[in-house]
Amino acid sequence: MTEQPREQWATRAGFLFAAIGSAVGLGNIWRFPAIAYENGGGAFLLPYLIALLTAGIPLLIMEYAVGRKYRLSPPAALRRMARPAEAIGWWQVVISFVIATYYAVIIAWAVRYVGFSVGQQWGDDPEAFLFGDFLRAPDTPGFLDGFVPGVFWPLVCVWVVVLGILAFGIRRGIERANKIFIPLLFVLFAALVIRALTLDGAATGLDALFTPDWSELGNGSVWVAAYGQIFFSLSIGFGIMVTYASYLGRRADLTGSAMVAGFANSSFEILAGIGVFATLGYLATASGVGVDEVAGAGIGLAFVAFPAVISEMPFGGFFGILFFSSLVIAGLSSLISIVQVVVSAVQDRTGMRRRTAVLGVGGLVALVSVLLFPTESGIYLLDASDHFINQYGIALAALVALIVIVWVLRQLPGLQANADATSAVRLGHWWRICLGVITPVVLGWMMVDSLRTEFE
Ligand code: PHE
Numbered sequence: 001m002t003e004q005p006r007e008q009w010a011t012r013a014g015f016l017f018a019a020i021g022s023a024v025g026l027g028n029i030w031r032f033p034a035i036a037y038e039n040g041g042g043a044f045l046l047p048y049l050i051a052l053l054t055a056g057i058p059l060l061i062m063e064y065a066v067g068r069k070y071r072l073s074p075p076a077a078l079r080r081m082a083r084p085a086e087a088i089g090w091w092q093v094v095i096s097f098v099i100a101t102y103y104a105v106i107i108a109w110a111v112r113y114v115g116f117s118v119g120q121q122w123g124d125d126p127e128a129f130l131f132g133d134f135l136r137a138p139d140t141p142g143f144l145d146g147f148v149p150g151v152f153w154p155l156v157c158v159w160v161v162v163l164g165i166l167a168f169g170i171r172r173g174i175e176r177a178n179k180i181f182i183p184l185l186f187v188l189f190a191a192l193v194i195r196a197l198t199l200d201g202a203a204t205g206l207d208a209l210f211t212p213d214w215s216e217l218g219n220g221s222v223w224v225a226a227y228g229q230i231f232f233s234l235s236i237g238f239g240i241m242v243t244y245a246s247y248l249g250r251r252a253d254l255t256g257s258a259m260v261a262g263f264a265n266s267s268f269e270i271l272a273g274i275g276v277f278a279t280l281g282y283l284a285t286a287s288g289v290g291v292d293e294v295a296g297a298g299i300g301l302a303f304v305a306f307p308a309v310i311s312e313m314p315f316g317g318f319f320g321i322l323f324f325s326s327l328v329i330a331g332l333s334s335l336i337s338i339v340q341v342v343v344s345a346v347q348d349r350t351g352m353r354r355r356t357a358v359l360g361v362g363g364l365v366a367l368v369s370v371l372l373f374p375t376e377s378g379i380y381l382l383d384a385s386d387h388f389i390n391q392y393g394i395a396l397a398a399l400v401a402l403i404v405i406v407w408v409l410r411q412l413p414g415l416q417a418n419a420d421a422t423s424a425v426r427l428g429h430w431w432r433i434c435l436g437v438i439t440p441v442v443l444g445w446m447m448v449d450s451l452r453t454e455f456e
């Protein structure tokens, strides 16, 4: 096997853009506002901030340090720590594989909705349009029965773009794409939020989102929701950040980068909350109902409530293009990071060349995605995968990896030294307490809580 030297990010800013690109995704735009709203509104920000400081940033630093120290993707890095630990890494790769297959589908929908925004093609009933016209297969006989071409083609395009970027590698592919995507996303989103804040009724929406319900702080599931949001939103717990950091040079400041990435992601998330709820306030005011009647979560929010707003407002088509393009760009930069985990793990294991791995392995992810989801049952499958991955997959993988790395293999002192070597900020006891005690306890509690609600 010929050893090729590992690729490297060209600049620290390039790595940061890519890390922020992975973090800022669909989760910021449609998951955070809904989760915050359902879990105490303004009061949610407190557990959320605590989760960021006690689990999010510490874990981000740890993943960066694992990646840079071993300069390998998760399975190979864990194998270097102890042979049997490799299995945990592959499990993380499987989770990435599954997330990638369905995450791409939501981006494909958003691609279609950029087009539908022109002339508000969803008509007066966006919900009926989504489930009726858009997601229903035409009645064609034969084996293509149940197949939805309106999702299939955009999904194929999403995969061509993603695999195309990955084929160019770390510097010329991922880094360059994110250097375009992230500033562009910021501009689109700023325009969107400013427009939203100048709509009639914006204040009503912001009141609904931010009015604190302090009594919710005593509710354990609010805390579980806060930690869950931080894990998903920062893309931590299953090796994404280990992979990106494995392409870092020896001198990058890990602790500083983790703080920048963590706060950038949360700022974007809160900005999204403001934009989304200002818009919902407008819709509620215009239709003379309460905000709670228009605030659906997830799919309902982006593909039902927003189309309704777009139809309602002057120059709505333009607003729609901004909104759905933001979803597409935010989603693409995250999807790239997820697929890179799978590609890089296989490359490290087999010594396969990048292009071969991107086509072979990335192609397999794309194939599964394209065959399973553009069908009439695709939406149920999507719901089920998302539920299972979020409730069990990520938390369980993170919990096992943490216990093994911290308690069984006692890696923290070495990783701490690695991070401290290049940063002005020294990691103290608090870092080890966050990772060794607080985060595992919270993750264990999350698992129990999910199981309990499952069987309620
Ligand atoms: N962090 C991304 C978001 O907020 C989602 C994501 C999860 C991306 C896991 C990569 C890996 O949407």
Ligand code: NA
Pocket: 022, 023, 024, 025, 027, 028, 232, 233, 234, 235, 265
């Ligand atoms: Na995020």
